[in-house]
Amino acid sequence: MVIIVLPILKLAILGMRQIARPVSNFIRKEAKQSKFFRDYICMPPAQGFHWCEITIKMLLMNLGRPAKVEPLNQAMAIELGAEILGELIVFIIAAGGLIFETARQAKKKNLEMSSINVHSLELVEALKVLEYRQKRQMAYIEEITYALAELNEPITVKKIKMEEFREKQDELFKNVPVEYLFD
Numbered sequence: 001m002v003i004i005v006l007p008i009l010k011l012a013i014l015g016m017r018q019i020a021r022p023v024s025n026f027i028r029k030e031a032k033q034s035k036f037f038r039d040y041i042c043m044p045p046a047q048g049f050h051w052c053e054i055t056i057k058m059l060l061m062n063l064g065r066p067a068k069v070e071p072l073n074q075a076m077a078i079e080l081g082a083e084i085l086g087e088l089i090v091f092i093i094a095a096g097g098l099i100f101e102t103a104r105q106a107k108k109k110n111l112e113m114s115s116i117n118v119h120s121l122e123l124v125e126a127l128k129v130l131e132y133r134q135k136r137q138m139a140y141i142e143e144i145t146y147a148l149a150e151l152n153e154p155i156t157v158k159k160i161k162m163e164e165f166r167e168k169q170d171e172l173f174k175n176v177p178v179e180y181l182f183d
Contacts, residue, residue: 016090016091016094019090020083020086020087020089020090021086023085023086023089023090024082024083024085024086024087025082025086027042027081027082027085027086028078028079030042031043031078031081031082032078037081038074038078041081041085042077042078042081042082042085043074043077043078043081044081045081045084045085046072046076046077046078046079046080046084047072047077048182049084050069050077050080050082051069054066054069055069089102090153135162
């Protein structure tokens, strides 16, 4: 499974980079044409990235913290800013798609679970009805057995008196809703 996933992941990353190129080209073109876009949107992320990169490299090489990092020239800042913003836009779109898909899957799972719960409740209700009908039929069988015993038919079923049957019948059907008593 891992062998299949890695090439797909590499292909997805390559596809995202290919999509980011036209976006960064558009941003680069806009930065060259618009002073506001260049000065306030494109260049600040590039200068910040450059400052972080130089500082971290010097710290990792044990050269100490730099006193001052020289800012990038305008052309390099526009180039780097366009690349950063292009990658950021593609990342935001991909993250949004991932969040959307995760939410959709969670909603689908919740619908399946609620469907299972409803089906389970229906089965429980049906089981209660069947149990009630079984108790009622057992009472009928006992009543028929008693009637046959009165006719002197040889039956091996335990004989009960009619008063006992009526008491049992009341006890059996006291918690049963009235609509279930009659078919």
